[in-house]
Amino acid sequence: MQGTTKKKIAKRQWKEWGEGYLFITPLLLGIFIFYIFPFIQNFWFSFNEVNKFNVATFYGLNNYIEMFKDKELWRALGNTLLYVGITVPLGLALSLFVAALLNTKIRGTSFYRTIYFLPSVTMSAAVAMVWRWIYNEQYGLLNAAVKALGLSPHGWITDPKTALFMVMIVGIWGTVGYNMIILLAGMQGISRSYYEAAAVDGASGIRQFFKITVPMLSPTIFFVLITSVISGFQVFDTIYMMVGKANTAYRSTQTLVMIFYRNAFDYGHKGYAAAISILIFSIIMLVTVIQMIGQRKWVNYD
């Protein structure tokens, strides 16, 4: 009697395990073929020269040495850091500001929320094309406005001095709504009683924002910060669409992912591109780790 129950349990356990493995098999197969194996292969490629016929020959550290000497790459790194350094804090501040405005008791909040969110559902390639048209030196909307104000028109995305900043505006425009929704959800989770107590003490709205909202919201702010930095380092679509190779501002807007793409798929330097992708990965990891350590100073988890 007892033996059969044991056997039954064992049988059931085997069945359970079998089903468990069976269900994850399609995903794991795909993950191994398209992600884990490529990850390893990419690492290997970074120590190889991969020619036009995709034959790899061992190249040692030469790709990395080449990276050190590549002025274009250093410039792209600088552009990328500038892009992240400006769009992330500015975007975060703007999304916090809009979220705070929408967290008040006013009419039409869901309408505002919807419109602000629109840029994040639309194709960035299409949107970049529209912005390029707005920035157009001769016929664009921006210069028409500038001229109407009596100022002289400007080649916004052909002037190397302004091009990257114009691209940043599009980057911020595209992400504020998304981050605002996340921050707003976090704000709505803060108990009203804190604000009531603060109001009794006579704290102003701005003081309440910095003394209650920001600290209580810090885990959400941290989340938004981390994800914005990661996606900021990977900006591509917008710049590819807005600043073509013939553009005079090409070099001053080229980012790391852009230079990675050019090397891998235009110039056929796949080994070198692999090394660049490892650089991108390392920088993102480093910055994320620094943020993880830094968060202890300002993020409150109850």
Added chain:
Amino acid sequence: MKRTSSYKKLLTHLILIAGIGITALPFLWMLCTSFKTKGESMAIPPTILPERFVTEAYYNVLTALPFGRIYMNTIFSTVITVAGQVMICTLAAYSFARIRFPGRDILFLVVLSVLMVPGQIFLVPQYLIIQKVGLLDTMPALFLPNLFSAFGTFMMRQFFLSLPDELEEAAILDGCGRFQILIKIMMPLVKSGVVALVIFTAKFAWNDFMWPLIVNTSTTKMTLAPALSTLQGQHLNDYPAQMAGAVLAVIPMIVLFFVFQKQFIEGVAHTGVKG
């Protein structure tokens, strides 16, 4: 007291409306230009509304590229990616969340680790795999790697974890198979998760740029996002045509967004919540 608060409200509205202006302006400018003639688009100073609504630009786009074909490719690739991810990720997520088997947690960590790596790392080898199996410039190239999503699995697992354990116990004692339990008992309970996954995946697949740009280069095999860059290159000064292409490319996602607004926004709001 009351006075200041209504003054503050007015100020809030004014700021928010200004923000809406900036957010919506590119969309309006795109729409207006798409109905202009090429000549009018180059008027100085520019007109805001078209003097006369013409659909010439749409005609030009549709004939310039095999736009109908490109549209179908994009729809096809999006639908397959969504359907594939729902099946593959849900199945795996359910297993990771609710079935106990040796090695489960380590395997889940392996899947999770993919989430932390920027996509460029995989790109060159993925391209070479697709090339090696002779799938460059074919439909499967567009969606194959995207069927397997660490993000989708992670998200669905969170939904399965939130359900109580007792749900399945009785069914297991009755001898129900796991697949039956998943389909009949669990799926209806994680419907909101599936909707979120569908929305996220559809948005991603529809708007994806770099991967389709790399793998499918002939005009009959590409998707909308990279097709726009082709359009920009071919019709250098035909701004109405470019804008018409952009309008056609963004409309399906905007419609989807307005239909599933609540789920879209809740899904996004959820991603920032800890737990």
